[in-house]
Amino acid sequence: MSDTAPLIKIEGLHKSYGGVVQVLQGLDIEMTAGDRVVIIGPSGGGKSTLLRVLMGLEQIDRGSITFGGNPYISAKSGKTAIDAKVRRSIGMVFQHYTLFPHLDVIGNLILAPTKVRGEKKADARERAMALLTRFGLAQKANAYPAQLSGGQKQRVAIARALMLDPKLMLFDEVTSALDPELVAEVEQVILQLAHQQMPMVIVTHDMWFARNIASRVIFCAGGVVVEDGPPEQVLGSPKEERTREFIERVFHIKH
Amino acid sequence: MSYTFDFASVFRNMAPLWDGLLVTIQLTIAANVIGLTLGFVLALLVMSRWRAIRLPVTLFIEFFRCTPAIIQIVWFFYCVPMLFNVFLGSVTMGIMALGLNLAAFNAEAYRASIQAVPREQLDAGVALGLTPFQRVLYIILPTAVRNSVPVLLTNGIGTFQQSALVAIVAVQDLMYQGKTLATLTYRPIETFTIVALVYFAVSFPVSQIVGYLERRREVLAS
Ligand SMILES: Nc1ncnc2c1ncn2[C@@H]1O[C@H](COP(=O)(O)OP(=O)(O)O)[C@@H](O)[C@H]1O
Numbered sequence: 001m002s003d004t005a006p007l008i009k010i011e012g013l014h015k016s017y018g019g020v021v022q023v024l025q026g027l028d029i030e031m032t033a034g035d036r037v038v039i040i041g042p043s044g045g046g047k048s049t050l051l052r053v054l055m056g057l058e059q060i061d062r063g064s065i066t067f068g069g070n071p072y073i074s075a076k077s078g079k080t081a082i083d084a085k086v087r088r089s090i091g092m093v094f095q096h097y098t099l100f101p102h103l104d105v106i107g108n109l110i111l112a113p114t115k116v117r118g119e120k121k122a123d124a125r126e127r128a129m130a131l132l133t134r135f136g137l138a139q140k141a142n143a144y145p146a147q148l149s150g151g152q153k154q155r156v157a158i159a160r161a162l163m164l165d166p167k168l169m170l171f172d173e174v175t176s177a178l179d180p181e182l183v184a185e186v187e188q189v190i191l192q193l194a195h196q197q198m199p200m201v202i203v204t205h206d207m208w209f210a211r212n213i214a215s216r217v218i219f220c221a222g223g224v225v226v227e228d229g230p231p232e233q234v235l236g237s238p239k240e241e242r243t244r245e246f247i248e249r250v251f252h253i254k255h
Numbered sequence: 256m257s258y259t260f261d262f263a264s265v266f267r268n269m270a271p272l273w274d275g276l277l278v279t280i281q282l283t284i285a286a287n288v289i290g291l292t293l294g295f296v297l298a299l300l301v302m303s304r305w306r307a308i309r310l311p312v313t314l315f316i317e318f319f320r321c322t323p324a325i326i327q328i329v330w331f332f333y334c335v336p337m338l339f340n341v342f343l344g345s346v347t348m349g350i351m352a353l354g355l356n357l358a359a360f361n362a363e364a365y366r367a368s369i370q371a372v373p374r375e376q377l378d379a380g381v382a383l384g385l386t387p388f389q390r391v392l393y394i395i396l397p398t399a400v401r402n403s404v405p406v407l408l409t410n411g412i413g414t415f416q417q418s419a420l421v422a423i424v425a426v427q428d429l430m431y432q433g434k435t436l437a438t439l440t441y442r443p444i445e446t447f448t449i450v451a452l453v454y455f456a457v458s459f460p461v462s463q464i465v466g467y468l469e470r471r472r473e474v475l476a477s
């Protein structure tokens with residue numbers, strides 16, 4: 001796939017919860033396989049909802065999403081159609097820890113590859129160990145989630161998603177629940193992935209991280225895209241008043 | 256106090272008590288096999304999205320939870336043979352009554368721990384491409400069973416104690432043998448003290464295990 005053909009194309013996406021709370025109100029976003037999109041915006045603005053829709057976890061009201069040129073999600077007469085095969089090529093890491101508590105680290109990593117793809121256990125274990133070694137977690141292979149720090153849990157969650165060779169990774173405020181001293185180790189792992197050209201959509205409130213990882217920054221508020229551009233522009237000299245206000249307030253930066 | 260305890264005459268005639276304990280343990284184990292398996296099925300049915308399934312199962316569970324066990328046992332003993340023209344032997348009937356009662360209570364324990372599985376974990380299951388059936392099998396079931404173990408054990412040992420009720424329908428369990436022995440020796444106080452101690456000796460270690468499991472779970476959950 002070329003770097004400029006759209007990997008994800010979102011058109012006219014509307015999403016409400018129970019028809020009452022209108023969260024996304026006609027969102028249009030296009031991203032290429034070379035993009036690392038950082039989404040910023042006020043709390044309650046629908047960032048998590050957007051990522052959950054992209055992951056195929058939510059019903060939508062209107063609009064459509066294509067992936068690599070193929071239909072992925074669409075809404076027809078009130079019903080949301082989600083292509084499960086496309087969904088399997090997307091990975092997501094959540095804000096809250098989602099490791100399965102009854103499985104050790106290796107068990108968490110090989111569950112989906114062995115059950116979903118029918119990969120041999122020995123092969124999956126070998127790939128899992130390689131990933132854990134890369135993330136500095138080899139000695140934790142047989143630890144249970146309850147025995148890990150928050151930073152370690154999130155790194156394992158990232159490794160678990162990578163076991164399925166995703167073509168797109170979604171990160172929803174994956175460091176927000178962490179103690180400050182644990183944030184860097186998780187961000188380093190994501191930066192590592194970025195260097196390997198993994199397409200990703202990241203929701204974060206970390207200015208340093210956003211600047212360093214983004215090829216594009218999107219400011220979302222009120223369920224629509226307010227501003228969309230390179231990080232220097234959106235974070236450094238925003239065109240929109242609302243973006244400027246938000247950045248000053250959240251990142252304490254005066255322009 | 257003028258009463259003089261005389262345990263000796265009871266100790267001399269203890270043999271039937273051991274036979275009774277054996278029957279009581281058989282009742283308990285058989286009732287627990289029913290309670291653990293049927294209870295899980297009931298829990299799944301009671302969470303069904305179809306009312307036609309949910310309603311009768313809820314009624315069944317609530318009937319057993321909201322009536323005294325002793326009435327359930329008597330009812331089983333006298334009404335089931337009359338209504339359905341079957342009589343399966345007193346031990347079997349006792350097992351059925353105790354087993355169904357336990358299943359109803361265990362169903363509640365299973366249901367609560369199934370619903371306590373965090374939604375985020377199921378989302379992660381979807382994100383990892385697991386099918387709905389695989390999510391039940393690999394995420395919900397192991398967590399739910401593990402979380403309900405203390406309650407299941409408590410319920411199970413409760414059935415051990417409640418099984419004493421079947422003595423009133425002439426099942427020759429520990430309680431029944433105790434009553435016989437009390438009449439035989441004219442020493443009801445001593446006899447029932449010993450019977451109580453036997454029940455205690457079995458129940459107490461299990462309740463200690465439950466306490467240990469709950470403390471361990473609190474540590475693991477933190
Ligand atoms: N499951 C849900 N049911 C109902 N309302 C929800 C649900 N999830 C989120 N919302 C609402 O949708 C809005 C957007 O939430 P969210 O996508 O989490 O925003 P953000 O991640 O930007 O903080 C909020 O007003 C929130 O209360």
Ligand SMILES: [Mg+2]
Pocket residue numbers: 047048049173
């Ligand atoms: Mg959010």
